[in-house]
Amino acid sequence: MRRMTFMFSIRKEINKINRRIDQKIIKGESYDREARRHKDLVVQLRKLESEASLARTLSLASFLF
Numbered sequence: 001m002r003r004m005t006f007m008f009s010i011r012k013e014i015n016k017i018n019r020r021i022d023q024k025i026i027k028g029e030s031y032d033r034e035a036r037r038h039k040d041l042v043v044q045l046r047k048l049e050s051e052a053s054l055a056r057t058l059s060l061a062s063f064l065f
Contacts, residue, residue: 003052010045014038 017038024031 003048007045007048007052010041010048014041014045017041 017034021031021034021038024034
């Protein structure tokens with residue numbers, strides 16, 4: 001799976017979890033499992049974004065030199 005497609009699917013899953021957490025908060029239910037999953041996905045997304053940023057920077061640097 002391409003990196004951008006994977007990042008898009010992670011964002012989509014984060015949005016679904018956010019909606020589920022909101023519903024549980026409204027109902028007064030516990031949302032520990034969803035919060036943990038949300039945190040893991042955000043960490044994974046940040047890692048992918050930082051790798052993509054580094055790759056772009058190195059690509060630009062190799063172009064300039």
